[in-house]
Amino acid sequence: MLNLNTFISLLLVFIPVSIAAHFLHWGAAIIFITACLGIIPLAAWMGTATEEIAVVLGPSMGGLLNATFGNATELIIALVALNAGLMDVVKASITGSIISNLLLVMGFSMLLGGLRYKEQEFQPIVARVNASSMNLAVIAILLPSAMDFTSTGIDRVAIQQLSIAVAFVLIAVYGLTLLFSMKTHTYLYDVGLAEMDPAELAEANLAPDDPKGEVNLTLWIGVLLGATLLVAYESELLVGTLEEATNQLGLSALFTGVILVPIIGNAAEHATAVTVAMKNKMDLSVSVALGSSLQIALFVAPVLVLAGWVMGKPMDLEFNPFELVAVSVAVLIANSISSDGRSNWLEGTLLLAAYLVLGLAFYFHPVMVAMG
Template structure:
């Protein structure tokens, strides 16, 4: 059994502990911390189950499944928070997810991979395609914010309607990116890993990641046919438990963050994205240290794209269904932070090469932004 799976099994003990802490009245801080720790392995099992099922379903359905459930944990947490009326926390978590994937995850991957290998390469054409998609997504998401800043007298209902239409456009663009990556230009995404045989992969988890990245090559599917019923049960069970733990996390968020001396805004930008994406982050760093930088960059940038093109629009439409005022009108500082993160990430990844210094620069940028989010007053951040 892999070390990662052993850790996942060990952390599962926090599932009953968090539930017991809630019902036995151990305090909001204990519930918050144990629920956060419980979500970490559940997110990992959801990711592994998705990859296993994708191997069985084949290229088209498998790729669609991975694309849909790639950020399922974070989406569930955000939906629970949105249902509780924590709209600003949800917006902050979207901002933090984009920033975290582009700066923290890619930075750690380049740093640790660069310490082991002097220089690593990945396909520059994919970097350019991802950069173009990311630029479009950021412009579309931040457009309502810019409109609100430049037209102070505009009504909230107008911004809400604009956000609804922008959300629909972004979902359509997301569908086009799936068509591009899985059908018309799938060879671009296969080229970076097509020459890697299973013997080159050092563990089972990396093999599954390769399978999902390649949208399920037939040869791999023939050699590895996981039990579909078993992994579907794991996926459903983990999803249900994530929903339960997310509820515990959200209802204790305000009290727990106050006891920790943190603002809800900082928690949404920094803590919640790390909790929801920890397993995916670990995967990106692991494959980078195995000199599979194509896969690592795909995980980091792909996750940011999914947040911007799929998760954010879904939450806007969900806000309409839940009667919560969820729009794309972010705070000015959030807008600047996302734009800066995309600019830095694109400038560093554009040449298709990376080293440890570039990773350190990305991490430094994330640290500086994190400090700013920590010290900035919430009223100013959301003004």
């Protein structure tokens, strides 16, 4: 029987196809589509390799590794786009990653889990802590835009300097959230994992599937490095053809960055969250969805700001007003639904409906206004 992992692995065939399309000049649209499909299994292999290595490193270092590489694929794609000067696409991908995790992933998890189980429970305190952190992130990305909007003729350098300062604050807060979840309050986050047996963990790509618990560290380090290099190359193909391909496909750069790129980079992680939710492990599912959103907002976004500063490609936290509205709406409804620590299929449907409405709005939105 063809399971999800096998299906994702079959997508590896698109890697050589995308390379051939590039060298044989098959057209921007074909290169773009095949590169997108090729990145999905690479992201899954990166996630699996990271988890396997984390088992050897132990809980503390393993947790730090997972926290650092959890959204590595999206970070690589964003860095390639940043280097190419596509700041609008980079910002759109940040927005889209937050929205997709809060609405699409958590929505599917609550819907499919709720269809199998009448009501599911998860730790409300974890949801509240994540909600508070996400509120901080929203404030951080609102301020540069608010400062520009409320000031006349503000110097772009001032916006850049504010963004860099805020980036350091966000990274510091991210470090404190790791300290909270992995050191001082680990018991809050271990509930979902403690309830799962090794077979379930393996199926969710959260633990090695070797019954003896033996991990070939050299092999998985090689897999992680190889997958990372291939993701970087495929990202070059994707970004290099993005503008021409999206024009051919009738898509805007805004829609591509907000909707397509996050789904491509996080497809495997999304599948994991839904899989464990259908096993009535909503604690773990919510942790994956909310944790990934937090990592994007508190780690990936500020790292991109600092990377742009180092690379000489000015990247700030001043977002398109429409993107700010979308993120605020996503955070508001996700916090509202997850605050009670209970979920059902209707709440999942509401989250998916919100994502669909936002997706339609981004699809019909006219050409993005450059903000920087």
